[in-house]
Amino acid sequence: MVEQDWIGARFAEHQDRLHAVAYRMLGSRGEAEDAVQEAWLRVSRADTDQVENPGGWLTTIVARVCLNMLEARRNRREESAGALPAEPQASVRPPGQDGPEAEALLADSVGVALTVVLDQLAPAERLAFVLHDVFAVSFAEIGTIIDRSPTAARQIASRARRRVQGAADASDAARSAKREIVEAFLAAARGGDFAALLDLLAPDAVVGDLRGGQEVATFFTGRAQGARLALVDGVPAAVWSHLGRPKAVITFTVDSDKITHIDVNTDLDRIQDIDIIVLPADKERR
Structure with a gap:
């Protein structure tokens, strides 16, 4: 019971960030809610004895749920050759990031242009770009989520960033x-x-x-x-x-x-x- 109370308290403490991660990853409020709910079900059954960084651990779980949802979405699109409608996006400031580069990225991350190009990225590209460039998650952590090395995760994010920047430039x-x-x-x-x-x-x-x-x-x-x-x-x-x-x-x-x-x-x-x-x-x- 004590462990469940601890898990519930940590989840509530980080819930806003988890919703923000899921929303930016999936681009849909409804799907973001589903992802966070699924993450809670996984968290409530998990062994927390080895958890040293609750925020990072919870972000990893939500990111993995979102990755699965993105892959399932992509499979559905390939089967139906259809496109999911984009929903409004909200800007999110990455914690601990300031300066011109971060501000420029945040400006580019708002609105329809990013939504459209994110939907064109592979799930791993979308996850790497969003987690690193918007939420300041390290490439080492991202690599564990997508089962790649930190160097490979960096390359994937870099490739996604070039595509996003290209779309932003074209839309300006x-x-x-x-x-x-x-x-x-x-x-x-x-x-x-x-x-x-x-x-x-x-x-x-x-x-x-x-x-x-x-x-x-x-x-x-x-x-x-x-x-x-x-x-x-x-x-x-x-x-x-x-x-x-x-x-x-x-x-x-x-x-x-x-x-x-x-x-x-x-x-x-x-x-x-x-x-x-x-x-x-x-x-x-x-």
């Missing part, structure tokens, strides 16, 4: 261009500039039941007064808030520098699960 230009388009749209809407709105919209633009650039431009002319430029799951968008709480998220689909679709999401349950960073407007940045 697209994000920058989209940000300018969204910012211009908001400015034109607030200023009542119908002609500017029409120029930003594709002829067949869609917003809800509205069809066509003319109809959409007419609707937004003079509107969006309280909307602010934001990153929504890492992608330029707009957010309308009331008393400091987001009440509506406006996302834009852009093709060939024209807005083809605008979606206005007012579902508060969904909004609270979205990663939102309000950005300064162009005049505020100067």
Whole structure:
């Protein structure tokens, strides 16, 4: 009973980190919950006499559970040739890491770009990259989880890091261009500039039941007064808030520098699960 109490206390102490590891590894809140629950079942049956570092031991168990889930997911994809939908990601600061390199990595680790490329990595690559670069787990520990030497684990993480960085670099230009388009749209809407709105919209633009650039431009002319430029799951968008709480998220689909679709999401349950960073407007940045 005393041992079970000790295990329960250590698990509760590290539970937030374990959830963060599982969430970043799997990219799904539901799967992360399942992984942590499975880890608890394993922990509750384990012999803890030789455990000297409870946090590292628990992280290893969760990581192994996640690795099994990633491998099973990959097998299902190969069988069905389908793709799992990505869910919103939240930024996690690796404990004990500071400085420009860590900050740059964390900036790259937020949003859709990382989610997409992580889903393309092999399970061992994803585990090595996430555990080392995001959670500062040593290559020696990672090697024991994936049954490789520390040197091999380092090489695997390095290969994954190059792919992640490449995806981030490729997405930077697209994000920058989209940000300018969204910012211009908001400015034109607030200023009542119908002609500017029409120029930003594709002829067949869609917003809800509205069809066509003319109809959409007419609707937004003079509107969006309280909307602010934001990153929504890492992608330029707009957010309308009331008393400091987001009440509506406006996302834009852009093709060939024209807005083809605008979606206005007012579902508060969904909004609270979205990663939102309000950005300064162009005049505020100067």
